């Protein structure tokens with residue numbers, strides 16, 4: 343079987359890797375000049391770093407397995423996480439149960455409710471019970487209005503903008519449930535999950551090494567891996583996908599075409615889908631139903647640290663970014679030539695004016711809030727700044743989401759889709775994109791065997 347994979351992000355590379363391991367012929371085309379998609383890297387001070395902050399959780403079994411298979415296991419390090427909340431002008435370190443008790447931004451009763459609801463969710467594995475529930479409603483009922491208004495509500499709004507009230511409880515469950523799975527077992531019943539220190543995984547030299555490892559492993563098995571090759575269109579003959587059209591009038595033909603692009607880009611390369619009978623029209627409408635938030639991430643290099651927290655979540659409703667990730671509170675500044683590296687991340691709806699702002703305009707907006715994290719901050723500390731964006735940064739997981747997920751098997755025989763909108767009940771993540779790549783490889787293989 344020959345498979346053409348469109349997209350060289352984690353999902354496409356994961357699928358290609360799985361297919362070549364099973365002896366199939368693979369050609370992978372990536373639009374950008376570099377492989378990696380949302381895990382692309384660039385250089386700071388001679389060190390390689392992701393355009394968007396990345397780490398792994400201990401529950402990320404598939405990613406850990408592939409890292410091991412690629413011989414990179416010795417370079418996967420587990421680092422005690424160091425997270426905090428910022429609200430009302432104050433930073434609150436937030437690592438264990440005792441920090442929760444010190445979180446004076448809400449009443450003692452709300453602190454207890456925040457902790458107890460997290461413990462409760464950590465014990466629930468049948469997420470289906472939450473499919474008919476909205477996160478905002480559940481949180482208000484169980485954590486209370488204060489806990490919602492001061493902690494979870496601003497986070498939902500920062501991530502999902504106008505969709506915040508409609509976000510599915512399954513999404514919220516996943517965030518809490520999987521987060522606890524990244525804590526080592528303490529042996530203590532019930533409260534142990536809160537007391538245990540969370541550990542986060544990072545690959546020495548960046549996750550770009552995982553991307554390189556996958557590309558190299560595919561090439562070693564004979565796959566054609568081409569970056570800088572945006573697929574213009576999926577070739578469909580007699581109602582079946584038979585290949586792709588590439589720039590400069592080139593064509594490549596295969597038995598199967600597997601696209602791993604965001605849904606909107608998939609519609610562009612299969613423009614006739616809505617006219618392909620009722621199934622095509624239905625699939626096209628499903629693709630359009632899932633909405634994405636833009637991810638916008640500013641990266642700053644500083645000449646000194648901003649705070650001592652790695653992951654600082656902003657809980658004020660008017661904060662212009664939702665999280666400040668100080669990479670050099672995770673890895674030493676020497677990794678990046680002595681620079682202190684800070685990511686400031688936000689999510690926005692299409693049409694939000696911030697989507698079009700330049701790095702300097704965004705920085706002007708962010709500066710007063712950087713000062714709230716550390717009142718001594720001065721713009722003279724900034725050595726350099728970059729802004730990276732992704733139109734398909736975060737699928738909006740609304741209530742009833744499971745009913746609108748497009749299947750991997752498209753209505754066009756021989757054409758498949760695997761992207762972040764199909765990761766469920768978990769949220770996007772390298773681990774799940776890799777797992778999806780393997781599952782789609784299974785599906786493609788079994789369909790092909792059946793003819």
Ligand SMILES: Cc1cc2nc3c(=O)[nH]c(=O)nc-3n(C[C@H](O)[C@H](O)[C@H](O)COP(=O)(O)OP(=O)(O)OC[C@H]3O[C@@H](n4cnc5c(N)ncnc54)[C@H](O)[C@@H]3O)c2cc1C
Pocket residue numbers: 348349350351352353354371372373374377378379380381394395396397398571572573574602603604607611637639687732735736760761762770771772773775
């Ligand atoms: C801000 C942010 C932070 C994140 N943090 C973490 C984290 O801490 N840990 C973690 O595990 N995950 C994290 N993730 C999620 C993780 O990066 C994604 O789940 C994963 O990278 C998605 O991979 P993908 O292959 O599905 O999609 P993508 O990475 O989007 O890949 C799709 C690829 O298709 C290509 N493409 C599009 N159109 C065409 C075309 N016509 N022809 C050829 N190629 C095309 C694109 O260029 C792209 O490379 C984060 C994501 C974001 C946005």
